Amino acid sequence: MKIFDCDRHVMEPLYIWEKYLDSKIYQQYPVHFKHNSKSDVDLPPTYYIGTTPILKHWNDEIQLETALRPQNSDARKLAMSGLGQLQSMDQDGVEKALIFPTFTGYIVNHDKLPSEVSLAYAQAYNRWILDYCLVDKSRLIPAAIVSRQDPSLLAQQVQLIAQQGFKLITIRPEPIQGHHLGEAVYLDFWKACHQFNIQVAFHGGTHLHGDTIGTNRFSSRFSLHACSHALEAQVAFLSLLEGNVFELYPSIKFMFLEAGAAWVPYWLWRLDNICYPEFPALVKDKLPNKPSYYFKNNCYVSFESGEPCLDEVVNWIGSDKLLFGSDFPHPDHQDFDPQELTHAQSLSPELIERALQDNPIAYFGDSFA
Template identity: 50%
Template sequence: MNENTIHDCDRHLIEPKEIWENHVESKYFNRFPVTLRSCDKKGNRPFYRNSSNTSEYFIADEPIFFNWTNALQSGASDHGSELTKKLEQATSGQSQIQSMDDSGIYSASIFPTFTGYIVNHSAIDSETSIAYAQGYNNWLEDYCNADKNRLIPAAVISRHDPSTMVNQLETILEKGWRNITLRPEPIQGLTLGDPSYERFWQCCAEHNISVSLHGGTHLDQPDVAGKQRFNTRFAMHACSHPMEIQMAFLTLLDSGVLERNPTLKIGLLEAGASWIPSWLWRLDNICYPEFPSLIKDNIKMLPSEYFKRHCWVTLEIGEPCLKNVIDTIGINKILYGSDFPHPDHIQFNLNGNLHEKFLLNKHDTNVILTRNSTDFFNF
């Protein structure tokens, strides 16, 4: 990649509803069909329609989103035609490339929108979860074939049964891919640091796989940040991304995954970066020295050193304290991701003076936009 070209490290596609029936093995699709349903004018739900501003995905008879209320469905249309255009552009590889050209983006790592909620849904069994992950990955391959140099796929792996994850990873490696994405939350009661994941993490490190942890609000799993206290979109969304990412790093650190796999590459996406200085300071200066004998096997150096060795993070345009972040983890571990085409980031764009938007000098801005992604995403 040319050093002056921008790579978007967190760009999403929108899965057309047809892909599930066309790409998921029929016995699994028939058992747990994914359908698009809509509210009627009185707010009653569900009934079937092809499309609607208030449509909702279901898997069998379960909504794929937890607490996706009628009011929230209506609110999702607040952004109007601008958002609709962006969502439509994200449905195919060719139109995605056009959207990138419109934004001055040369290449992008491509992440799912709905798939993570389907594959990680609490109501489905492991075999079905794997079938949906594999169906999505096969469709994603066609999507990114629109231009393999510009669209970099992030494959999805089911976490329902950790004993299957190495085999899933091997299937992805056969495609020639070296990038995967996982949810940061506990899935089926297991955190990312659970001992049953041990061989999987070893394989990721052995094969130089970049693992992007990317959460999202409304996941249907019981142990999700904010879910036990809040039921509004505003409050749940405030918790879901940054808090789950911080705890995901913590579970990998505390369980010794990072100690045992020194080459493991972890991306922490869509959670911002300004929390990093205070979080690592606390881990280094309060938690680490308190009871050394309790952590001596799994945490043998300062938590911040593990973070700097293993982790890359995406920033938010204009967020505060970025100079402190650079001082803490180094400029080479910071990435840019647009979150296109999702509405919570629609107000951010790359128009205008970029280093002023990033609140950084020109050199640091260019490093973040053009260089760091190559090291993490293996292209």
């Protein structure tokens, strides 16, 4: 059985920034490692951009646990090159994969960076990832990244991304620089995605220097990680509803990754049955259809290995909207076993196979055929 992995990551080598980034930006805001010399344990280095840590709430306690837990260093090394990525895919039985950044999203969306620095890093990454995937463009399908620090620049970023040959953009679900995705400042961005036939993948992450749900309440890895994916995915969908994006640009396909899928039935039921009918006159112009209609027509969602309630997800949005993403090589999704995908799910093997093969082709067409 072929597996199309819709969430696979690179590990960005440090050298790429000096090579692909504007030299003036690199001199002012270099990405580099800092080593902690205070601990008796050999801690992993901390990523910095200039004088600022790239990750928020990445404290000594987390670093110590990272150093002591079982490592996936071999997988992370493989993810640093296109050839290594292909080797890892062969080991996992993966035919094709969507390729996403790891650290670049934390740099580009960092709330302490000037917009021109954020933009330069986004464009440098996009140049590099195209080279990364050259080793086999039929198997490695890259997602471009955009800088949202200055929303007025988004439309021209999309135009450049389309000219470079990308078909997919990855963005974080939370507000950036105080603007959520449904605000009017993003309308030109959505219009450009529609115009250039660019699809959108939401991919959250823990420890962003930004306005992620939970960061104003918690500092522990456990609580931050609990909030940063599934909760942000729900609110991102709500933001698109609020901004009338689905009605204005129904051709854009949205993908929700690494948040699981079991939240979908609960959220759609609540929006349809509690929120939508409460004050019909307040929503009828913006949302002539129930929220579930837009999810079913515009959105795809990735499921987790062993996740419950997938049968109910299918009841709400259909079996054609399920995707699978391994999150390779990140440590919160270690020990990926392709056999578990067909033996430990709340769906039939036929529907799982559809999610692994047919649905990505439907999402991307020729790119995944």
